[in-house]
Amino acid sequence: MYEALFTKHEHKKVLPELECAEHGVVMRFAPNPSGPLHIGHARAAVLNDAYVKQYGGRYILRIEDTDPKRVDPEAYEMVKEDIAWLGLGITETVTQSDRLALYYDLCGQLIEKGGAYVCTCDNEHFKELKQSKTACPCRDQPVEKNRELWKKMLDHTFKEGEATVRIKTDLHHPDPAMRDFPAFRILDSPPHPKVKAHVYPLMNFSVVADDHLLGVTHVIRGKDHIANTRRQRYIYDHFGWKVPVYRHYGRMGIEGVVLSTSKMRLGINEGIYTGWDDIRLGTLRALARRGISPDAVKNAVLAIGIGDTDISFSWDNLFAENKKIVDPLANRYFFVPDPIIVTITGAPHRTAHAMLHPGDAARGTRTLVFKESVALPNGDITHDTAMVRLKDLFNLKISCDGNTPSFSYAGDSLAEARSAKAHIIQWLPAQDLVRCTLLTPEGEITGACEPLVTKELGKVVQFERVGFARIDAVDMDGVRAYFTHK
């Protein structure tokens, strides 16, 4: 019944159909554990998740940690936390560093098939050859030679930079990016946090191996992977494997936020940001801390869809989604920013009962006991305000003797306040207020709030006339709340 009041009858936008999906799909979300997930990851994660739910099937979380230079040991845990927060329907998890033997084995097979070779050329030199569409000397080595060199890679006879496995493609391919791209490299340092290894597959190889081995049928990823998709096709063809269905969506930016993990890390190290959940960052944990609900993120990302146009994601749209979710849930309280304490003359002692939620009387009220002094938002008391109404209490007349305003009781009539066009403002009993800091991306607003707010730790409330906020901390200093949105 109460739910119905808030149920909006919107047409849910449905994602476009995927081909060959009638009998279910196997999809994956494959982050690199270099930091926590951000909005950009959420797009891939949520889109894939939505399709798995739409068609039924398996949803694999694959941790792509084959570059020890880009692995943050803490990220394994952070990624899982973020996925749990988003509420994705992951059915299984694999970690690529556990699977190196698999990749080595497949590489051996590919070498036997003549689909790959071990290249010992200098990197710069190879680059030049590639640009001029000429084969490097290693390309035509017999299989036996490649087999032998591959063994030397594995037994660490070769050191970092001395040899690399390349996939045979088409040296005359018009796109230089396609020509004999690398599949394995040697790295002596840094050590991998999870396995002892020095030969690492490059993304295009391990991705194909796993997509095939895990039975992935559909891949939805950013269009920065279009070239990789084309490269990967060569590997599929060498093995004679079936290629999954691909979809590439466009680049996404979000107004005023860095989404690059490395830049965020830099900012944190330099002390510009307080941590991964600094509310100025686009990480999921930052959004969570601000009071954005995971469903809002999901809905916003789903609304964007899988278009291949580059887009600039707008906070407005995210906030609107979040408000739909949070408005029916959030209890209402008074927060008085920049308070001034005033004494009201001629007023009877009263107790105000304000509703915790205007749409749900069953939730009850909070009580505010008025004695004679109240805290008011300084910004609402200007020289030309003659009257205001203290919400759920009474009217207040303001008269000015020069520069010193005085406040007096002006009756209980709501109708009078209306006809006087008095603003209905929030207030707090002076004897009963809790210090409260509201943190916004632009800075801090200090003020005071109702004592009951301390019971809302971790929840999103609405400070009437101010906006939604998530209660982040409650301690001796009072309440710290993060501003969510209006």
Place this chain on the structure above:
RNA sequence: GCUGCUAUAGUGUAGUCCGGCCAAUCAUGCGGGCCUUUCACGCCCGCGACUGGGGUUCGAAUCCCCAUAGCAGCACCA
């Protein structure tokens, strides 16, 4: 430079494949009104777009060409 992808209102999005029903959808935003003891929610009204130029056609947002702009790739990153 080479290769490729994209281009609908401030933002996001539908329509584009299979030209006409599109003087272009929906959401968000903005403006106005109503409701209301919040500048929240809800309701109503309004604003606002097919990148430009050619071509094909009786007819083009939709097909073709050119231009422009944006983006991506050309790594022993993912």
